[in-house]
Amino acid sequence: MEADRSPRYCLPAIGRVELSGFDLYRRKPDVRINIDRSVFCLIGANGLGKSTFLTTLLYGLTGAIPNREAGFPSPGEYAENATRQPERRDYFGGRVSEAATEHASVRLGLRWPDARATVTRQLFGTGAASEVEIEREGNGGADVFTGDSAEAAYQEFVVEKSQLPGFDQFVFLVHYVCVFDEERHLLLWDGTALTNALYLAFGSDAEQAATANELKRKVERLGSRARNSRYAARQALDAAAKLRRAMSDDDDTEPDAATRRRFERLNGQLEEAGGRVRRKDAELRKSEAVVVDRSAALTGLQLEYDEAFAARTDASSIVLHHPLVRSTLQGDRCAVCAAAGAAERVRSALDKAACPLCGSGITAGADDAANMETLRDLDGRIEAVRADLQEAHERRKRLQDDYDASLQAEAAARETRDEFLAENPEAEREPRTEAEAGAVNAAIERARAEAKRFDLKSKQEYRERDAVRRELHAIERQLQSNFDRHSDELTGLFRSYATAFVGLAVDIELEHRKGKVETGFDLLLSLEDQARARAEDVSESQRFFLDIALRMALAESMSANGATLVVDTPEGSLDITYEARAGQMFSDFATGGNAILMTANLRSSELVLRLAELQKRAGMQVERMTDWAELSEVQQAEEGLFDQAYAEINRALK
Amino acid sequence: MTAAGWNPLRSAALTDVVFLVEMAPSSLAPVTIPEMHLYAYLGNLVALKGGVPVADWGYGFAVTADGFPFADALDFATSKLIQRSIVVSEHGALQRGEELFAAEVEVLNGLVQSARRKEWLRGSLACALQLPNGAVRDAINHSPGVANNLRHGRAAGLLRKAEVEEIYDEFALVEKLLGPEAEERLQAIVVWLSARVVSDGRP
Numbered sequence: 001m002e003a004d005r006s007p008r009y010c011l012p013a014i015g016r017v018e019l020s021g022f023d024l025y026r027r028k029p030d031v032r033i034n035i036d037r038s039v040f041c042l043i044g045a046n047g048l049g050k051s052t053f054l055t056t057l058l059y060g061l062t063g064a065i066p067n068r069e070a071g072f073p074s075p076g077e078y079a080e081n082a083t084r085q086p087e088r089r090d091y092f093g094g095r096v097s098e099a100a101t102e103h104a105s106v107r108l109g110l111r112w113p114d115a116r117a118t119v120t121r122q123l124f125g126t127g128a129a130s131e132v133e134i135e136r137e138g139n140g141g142a143d144v145f146t147g148d149s150a151e152a153a154y155q156e157f158v159v160e161k162s163q164l165p166g167f168d169q170f171v172f173l174v175h176y177v178c179v180f181d182e183e184r185h186l187l188l189w190d191g192t193a194l195t196n197a198l199y200l201a202f203g204s205d206a207e208q209a210a211t212a213n214e215l216k217r218k219v220e221r222l223g224s225r226a227r228n229s230r231y232a233a234r235q236a237l238d239a240a241a242k243l244r245r246a247m248s249d250d251d252d253t254e255p256d257a258a259t260r261r262r263f264e265r266l267n268g269q270l271e272e273a274g275g276r277v278r279r280k281d282a283e284l285r286k287s288e289a290v291v292v293d294r295s296a297a298l299t300g301l302q303l304e305y306d307e308a309f310a311a312r313t314d315a316s317s318i319v320l321h322h323p324l325v326r327s328t329l330q331g332d333r334c335a336v337c338a339a340a341g342a343a344e345r346v347r348s349a350l351d352k353a354a355c356p357l358c359g360s361g362i363t364a365g366a367d368d369a370a371n372m373e374t375l376r377d378l379d380g381r382i383e384a385v386r387a388d389l390q391e392a393h394e395r396r397k398r399l400q401d402d403y404d405a406s407l408q409a410e411a412a413a414r415e416t417r418d419e420f421l422a423e424n425p426e427a428e429r430e431p432r433t434e435a436e437a438g439a440v441n442a443a444i445e446r447a448r449a450e451a452k453r454f455d456l457k458s459k460q461e462y463r464e465r466d467a468v469r470r471e472l473h474a475i476e477r478q479l480q481s482n483f484d485r486h487s488d489e490l491t492g493l494f495r496s497y498a499t500a501f502v503g504l505a506v507d508i509e510l511e512h513r514k515g516k517v518e519t520g521f522d523l524l525l526s527l528e529d530q531a532r533a534r535a536e537d538v539s540e541s542q543r544f545f546l547d548i549a550l551r552m553a554l555a556e557s558m559s560a561n562g563a564t565l566v567v568d569t570p571e572g573s574l575d576i577t578y579e580a581r582a583g584q585m586f587s588d589f590a591t592g593g594n595a596i597l598m599t600a601n602l603r604s605s606e607l608v609l610r611l612a613e614l615q616k617r618a619g620m621q622v623e624r625m626t627d628w629a630e631l632s633e634v635q636q637a638e639e640g641l642f643d644q645a646y647a648e649i650n651r652a653l654k
Numbered sequence: 655m656t657a658a659g660w661n662p663l664r665s666a667a668l669t670d671v672v673f674l675v676e677m678a679p680s681s682l683a684p685v686t687i688p689e690m691h692l693y694a695y696l697g698n699l700v701a702l703k704g705g706v707p708v709a710d711w712g713y714g715f716a717v718t719a720d721g722f723p724f725a726d727a728l729d730f731a732t733s734k735l736i737q738r739s740i741v742v743s744e745h746g747a748l749q750r751g752e753e754l755f756a757a758e759v760e761v762l763n764g765l766v767q768s769a770r771r772k773e774w775l776r777g778s779l780a781c782a783l784q785l786p787n788g789a790v791r792d793a794i795n796h797s798p799g800v801a802n803n804l805r806h807g808r809a810a811g812l813l814r815k816a817e818v819e820e821i822y823d824e825f826a827l828v829e830k831l832l833g834p835e836a837e838e839r840l841q842a843i844v845v846w847l848s849a850r851v852v853s854d855g856r857p
Contacts, residue, residue, distance in 0.1 A: 302712075302767075305665060305767060306663065306664055306665045309663065309665035309668065310663040310665075312761075313663060313668065313734055313738065351737035351738060352737065352738065352739050353738055353739070353754070361753070372761070375765065376764070376765065379765045379766050379767050380766070382766070382767055383766050383767075
């Protein structure tokens, strides 16, 4: 049955925006705006929060912040990713102060031809609507939903009124078709998202986009599984082939006796060299232990020597050990006359080798002689140990040299053996026993059986994939057919908007991707009959505005009640020559019963001026954002220029 | 003996003080206490040049914030020798004690451990014969370890591993310049010192 190609979707118009506690706008944290004209233009200087305004509005509408960087997997997955709480907290966290997080919110008033809804979302809550009011025509009064039921009531109502298959498709339509924001996502060159949009626009029923998406994912999954199975089969076959080759190599190259003998001799030489390394290593370690032992002995003797030397310097030790002297030193009282404080005087005399009693010089006595004897003995022993140590050092050095040489000899023996082995690889092979050959054959059989199993599995999976793909192709053919029959409005609108902008003959054709792997559709763009298949084939400003033209055409052709397009500072990417033309394109769209919510830089851009001239005050509403936010010092200094630019736009509106 | 039973007297230090006082040339005699530390340190460098490890010198040196090599062990040994009247300190210079000095020298000459140090100290003092005393001090003050710490006005241990390696490199460079016939260790040390004097630091 042929699909009804009258526009099917009824997206809401945004009639009122309220921001509360949004203190990014210092001068006006509670913004209240009624949008009652076709064009709403929020105009302000850079950095005041124009893009934030639009993003917050989209969050209010869909519960999600647009984020197309991760690609478009499916409407469901996109909506799930875009509603993630951490991303939202990050986004608003940098824009709203900590104090405002509790109560900052956005509230939107939405209009359908026969109904109204008001949705409120906290910026830092769960993301779900905190309050929803639904007013149906003729119902008298509004139904109010708060708490947990609010989001579900909102989504159900939006889906019902929009006639979309699900709220995720509503999020998709808003984020991917109706918005051209600072991310500058290009729908015309995003095949996956575009295919979903085309199913929404030209599918036989509203569910077909979801069905096609599901089938596409299934084709990919089955294809991937089949490839994996085929790979596993190939691996198993390779393994079997390797085993077979190894077997046959063995059979062909049994080492001859001479080769085998030579190999054994070289191995023997290597082992001998290794043995010498081990012996020399042991000898070296032993010699190192001897050096340590002699060093320790020398250190010990030197300490003893110093002790004996120090004792000798106390040559007064005989006198020191006299009971009277000892008693005087210990009691600090003269042992002869009992005078106090005598120790210092006695110690001083002893230091000078004088008798503390008579002052005579103290000659070396028996103890001194004994000390000298000890000292000389130690002196001789130190010399002997020093000589031993010297010898131990020399031996260690010689053994180190021997050890190094043995290492080199071992390396040379190994190299010779390895070179021989490289030339005669069969030399090290032992003849294979029957049992071993049997085991290898069994392994080969197992690998072949495994390969066969995987091969069958792969074929089965490819068959399943092809069956699903046929199912998908049937749907795709249907879409193609619907497009052929009913795309006049879409292509007409696109040509009209795009030509107004680019001034050249522009066209789009549906291109079905019918490859074995690829599915889906592209819209092939042509300028003056020259295909521009890649985004890079057109200039940046052409690329952006042709994409906006496509969004306008798609949104308008799908919409029963006029579409709303959200555009963020479009003039930023324009050549000056195209600015007025873009203004014309925007005005054409608005005049066709659609709405534009846009932001623009506060400068007398030809785009805004032309739009203002064409729409006049009846069709265009300009909100001056410099009244909302604090201007930077530089901006304050040049505020006169803002006034001038604003006055110019106002003149154009008259 | 100290309370801990350890005597800080190092035989090597006491030997060096006695021999430096004994062998100081007339240009140096009577040797002052800073000079005694300086030439003992130079003796350590001579021994180093002769292949004696730093650890075998018997005591260590530091550079003082005031700017000369100083050994605690030499200071202690000097006090001990002055107490025993083996050497006498007059106006900051060290002289031989009248009665006991000669006997001490004789004892030390009889001990191999002390006598072997004479060679190094003789080498050190010989530099004083070939270079002005101020030039020797200046050269040492510009040598590895001493120079850096002096520049920063801080006290630090001397002849640490990196400094010894640098000194060895410099000795090797001097020997290379002198050629194979420059066998005498002393000649190399004098050149090493002289080069520092004329080139403001590096040989």
